[in-house]
Amino acid sequence: MTDLRSLPVPDGLEGERLDAAIARMFGLSRTRAAELISGGDVTVDGAPAAKSDRVSGGSWLEVALPPAPSAPVPVPQAVPGLAVLHEDDxxxxxxxxxxxxxxxTPGWTGPSVVEGLLAAGHRVSTSGAAERQGIVHRLDANTTGVMVVAKSEWAYSMLKRAFKERTVDKGYHTLVQGHPDPSRGTVDAPIDRHPAGDGRFAVVAGGRPSVTHYDTIEAFRAASLLDVRLETGRTHQIRVHLSALRHPCVGDRAYGADPTLAERLGLRRQWLHAVRLGFEHPGGGHWVEFTSEYPPDLRHALDVLAAES
Structure with a gap:
């Protein structure tokens, strides 16, 4: 059953292509938006339109959206390498x-943190959507490091609020190509879905406010190790912001990294690791902080660079 949406085009999208506007308004890929238009599922001011037509602020859109795929329910399954750093009530x-x-998530067939914890007999909060039990923040599949999961319903509420109000210290280390200039700085640039509609994100005017602070820890001949602190927590934020600076995370081919360098360092993913996470403990209000060591593949890449310097 389709979901018919009727609403005006926001003034901020004035002059955008119709497919781009629909992608932005409904969180679709550009390709999917174009398919809806070509399939006759979109009208502008009551008339069919082409995907390349430019929209005007205030024009009335009617879009017949397909039903969203249902999210899979967590099924306990062991996750090798998932280590518990701390647990309490x-x-x-x-x-x-x-x-x-x-x-x-729909389309993902690999392991998840929630399923791994359930398989190991841990209790997690049941607040929120069924597939996101206990999850108050996320790391990309190929980003490693420290994560907190809520066990109690109270902890879920308090941690969600803490992440929303930006009172959590989220610290990452990343290896980037080249040498950022200045060596310490802040990227304050809005992020939204990439216009290509291919699952990537990008710095986009009118996107969600996003702030990333970075500081160089060590400069190698071909790359720099950075300490990164996030004020916001947008999808792919570090990867997008550093790519926008023309210093993508080493190994991050989706955001313009050099595959030759990654191969030389033995990397099969982006060099990005959540090294620390600090927050007020929801059970007592005291500050707690947890850290994570580099996994073997990231450590090996640094060893290779150090030997070359």
Whole structure:
């Protein structure tokens, strides 16, 4: 059953192509938006339109959206390498390995943190959507490091609020190509879905406010190791912002990294690791902080660079 949406075009999208406007308004890929238009599922001011037509602010859109795919329900399954760093009545802090998502999503067939914890007999909060039990923040599948999961319903509410209000210290280390100039700085640039509609994100005017602070830890001949602190938590934020600076994370081919350098360092994913996470403990209000060591593949890449310097 389709979901018929009727609403005006926001003034901020004045002059945009119709397919781009629909993608932005409904969180679709550009390709999917174009398919809806060509299939006759979109009208502008009551008339059919072409995907390349430019929209005007205030024009009336009617879009027949297909039903959203149902999210998979977590099924307990063991996740090798998923280590528990800390556990108490309210929280579980884990060290997430590579190739693991935070929770099940449509189209993902690999392991997830939620399913791994359930398989190991841990209790997690049941607040929120069924597939996101206990999840208050996420790391990309190929980003490793420290994550907190809520066990109690109180912890879920308090941690969600803390992430929303930006009172959580989220620290990452990343290896980037070249040498950022200045060596320490802030990227304050809005992020939204990439216009290509291919699952990537990009710095886009009118996107969601996003702020990333970075500081160089060590400069190698071909790359720099950075300490990164996030004020916001947008999808792919570090990867997008550093790519926008023309210093993509080493190994991050989706955002313009050099595959030759990644191969030389033995990397099969982006060099990005969540090294620390600090927040007020929801059970007592005291500040807690957890850290994670580099996994072997990231450590090996640094060893190779150090030997070359």
């Amino acid at each position: 309210d929280i579980i802090v884990v060290d997430k390995p590579v190739g693991v998502v935070a929770h099940p």
